[in-house]
Amino acid sequence: MVYYIRFLKPPTWDKKKKGRGYEYYITSLITITNDLGNEFLAEDVELCYTWVRHPQLQIKAQKLDDWEAGSRQLPVIMGPFTTNMVGTGESCFKAQVLRISEDRLKTNGAPLVVAAFSAPFSVSKGAPALVERQFYVGDERSTRFKVWEETGNSIARHLWDAALASIMFLNDVTKGADVGMPALTQLLTSPRSSPLQVIELGTGCGMVGIGLTTMIENCEVLLTDMPEAAEIVQRNLDQSKPKENSVAKFQTLDWAEPPSELCDKSLDLILVSDCTYNSDSQPALVSCMERLVRTSPDAVVLVALKRRHESEAVFFELMTTAGFVPQQANVKLPTQHDESDEIQMYSYQRRAE
Ligand SMILES: C[S@@+](CC[C@H](N)C(=O)[O-])C[C@H]1O[C@@H](n2cnc3c(N)ncnc32)[C@H](O)[C@@H]1O
Structure with a gap:
C-alpha cells in the first residue's frame, strides 16, 4: 500500500x-x-x-x-x-x-x-x-x-493505488515484457495503420488513460467518468504530453446509462482502474462493459483492482456470467514495515460464441 x-x-x-x-x-x-x-x-x-x-x-x-x-x-x-x-x-x-x-x-x-x-x-x-x-x-x-x-475526499478527483499499478503494468507491456496476457501485448506492441481505440471507464483524474497516450504512438483514448471528474481531468489533459498521433479527451459517461453512440463505437481496449469497490455499482459497470464489447467482440478489457472486501467476489461472478474470460497478473506495491502489497490486473476477453 x-x-x-x-x-x-x-x-x-x-x-x-x-x-x-x-x-x-x-x-x-x-x-x-x-x-x-x-x-x-x-x-x-x-x-x-x-x-x-x-x-x-x-x-x-x-x-x-x-x-x-x-x-x-x-x-x-x-x-x-x-x-x-x-x-x-x-x-x-x-x-x-x-x-x-x-x-x-x-x-x-x-x-x-x-x-x-x-x-x-x-x-x-x-x-x-x-x-x-x-x-x-x-x-x-x-x-x-x-x-x-x-486535496479533499472526493472519490473521483483523487488518485488510487490501482492507477499507479496500471501505469507500471502498461509501461511493462508496451516495452514488450511478457506478462502472460498475449492479446493485450499484441494490441499494445504491434504496428498499427489506424489509431488504437481505447476507452477508460471511471477515469477519476485521468492518470491511466492519459498515461497510455504518453507511452505509445497512434492511440486515441476517450476518458470517461461522472461530471464531477471533468475539471480535474481537463487540468491533467492540458498539461499532458502525448506521443506522436496519440490523443486523449474526456466525455461524461455513467455506467448505468452509456450513450448509444459510445456503445456503437469500435474499440480495441477498455481500461478500468479501481472501479470495483462498490458492490452496488458492479452490475451497471459489468453491463456497460458487456454493452461496449457487443460492437467490439475482440476488445480487451483491462481491469486493475485492489481486493478490499469480500463483496468484490460479485464482480467476478458478474463478469463470468457476461461471458468474459480472464487472465491474471499481479503488480507489487511497497508498504510500510518492508511488507508488500499487490494490485491485481485482469485482462478479459469475451468468450467466442
Ligand atoms: C476509486 S475511483 C478510481 C479512479 C481512477 N480510475 C483511479 O484508479 O485513480 C472510482 C471512479 O469510478 C467513478 N464512478 C463510480 N460510479 C460511476 C458510474 N456509475 N459511472 C461512471 N463512473 C463512475 C468515480 O467517479 C471514480 O472516478
Missing part, C-alpha cells in the same frame, strides 16, 4: 509584524495516508520541505522535519523570510520523504510515500486545494509524468 503526502491545508504565506516591517512564513498542514485516507503512515520518516519560485523552479529554501509513527497530521512552518526574499511573485511548495529522491514507477517498484507539490501561491493569493504528483515511469529517467488531484 502506497502512502501519499496530502495537504489538509494548502500552503499559504503568513506574515508577522517585525519591527517596522514584516517577516513571512510558509504554513501548511499535511498528513500521510493511504489512497482511501483511512490509514496513516505508521513509520517514522524524515521529511524535506522545499520552497521554489514558480515557474523557474529555483530553490529558495529547504527544511527538514519528522513524521512520527502514530501521527495523524503535521503542521508545517518554514521561515522567517524577509519581504524582499518573498517578493510578489508566485511560489510552490514541495513535501517529500528525504531518502526518496524521485517517485519512480517501475516493474514491481513504487515509492512507499508519494511526494506532494502544491499549486502556485503568492502573498496575495493562497494555493488552490490541489496537489500535483510527479512520477518517473520505467527505468530510464526520461519519462516524467505529472498528475493533479484534489
Whole structure:
C-alpha cells in the first residue's frame, strides 16, 4: 500500500509584524495516508520541505522535519523570510520523504510515500486545494509524468493505488515484457495503420488513460467518468504530453446509462482502474462493459483492482456470467514495515460464441 503526502491545508504565506516591517512564513498542514485516507503512515520518516519560485523552479529554501509513527497530521512552518526574499511573485511548495529522491514507477517498484507539490501561491493569493504528483515511469529517467488531484475526499478527483499499478503494468507491456496476457501485448506492441481505440471507464483524474497516450504512438483514448471528474481531468489533459498521433479527451459517461453512440463505437481496449469497490455499482459497470464489447467482440478489457472486501467476489461472478474470460497478473506495491502489497490486473476477453 502506497502512502501519499496530502495537504489538509494548502500552503499559504503568513506574515508577522517585525519591527517596522514584516517577516513571512510558509504554513501548511499535511498528513500521510493511504489512497482511501483511512490509514496513516505508521513509520517514522524524515521529511524535506522545499520552497521554489514558480515557474523557474529555483530553490529558495529547504527544511527538514519528522513524521512520527502514530501521527495523524503535521503542521508545517518554514521561515522567517524577509519581504524582499518573498517578493510578489508566485511560489510552490514541495513535501517529500528525504531518502526518496524521485517517485519512480517501475516493474514491481513504487515509492512507499508519494511526494506532494502544491499549486502556485503568492502573498496575495493562497494555493488552490490541489496537489500535483510527479512520477518517473520505467527505468530510464526520461519519462516524467505529472498528475493533479484534489486535496479533499472526493472519490473521483483523487488518485488510487490501482492507477499507479496500471501505469507500471502498461509501461511493462508496451516495452514488450511478457506478462502472460498475449492479446493485450499484441494490441499494445504491434504496428498499427489506424489509431488504437481505447476507452477508460471511471477515469477519476485521468492518470491511466492519459498515461497510455504518453507511452505509445497512434492511440486515441476517450476518458470517461461522472461530471464531477471533468475539471480535474481537463487540468491533467492540458498539461499532458502525448506521443506522436496519440490523443486523449474526456466525455461524461455513467455506467448505468452509456450513450448509444459510445456503445456503437469500435474499440480495441477498455481500461478500468479501481472501479470495483462498490458492490452496488458492479452490475451497471459489468453491463456497460458487456454493452461496449457487443460492437467490439475482440476488445480487451483491462481491469486493475485492489481486493478490499469480500463483496468484490460479485464482480467476478458478474463478469463470468457476461461471458468474459480472464487472465491474471499481479503488480507489487511497497508498504510500510518492508511488507508488500499487490494490485491485481485482469485482462478479459469475451468468450467466442
Ligand atoms: C476509486 S475511483 C478510481 C479512479 C481512477 N480510475 C483511479 O484508479 O485513480 C472510482 C471512479 O469510478 C467513478 N464512478 C463510480 N460510479 C460511476 C458510474 N456509475 N459511472 C461512471 N463512473 C463512475 C468515480 O467517479 C471514480 O472516478
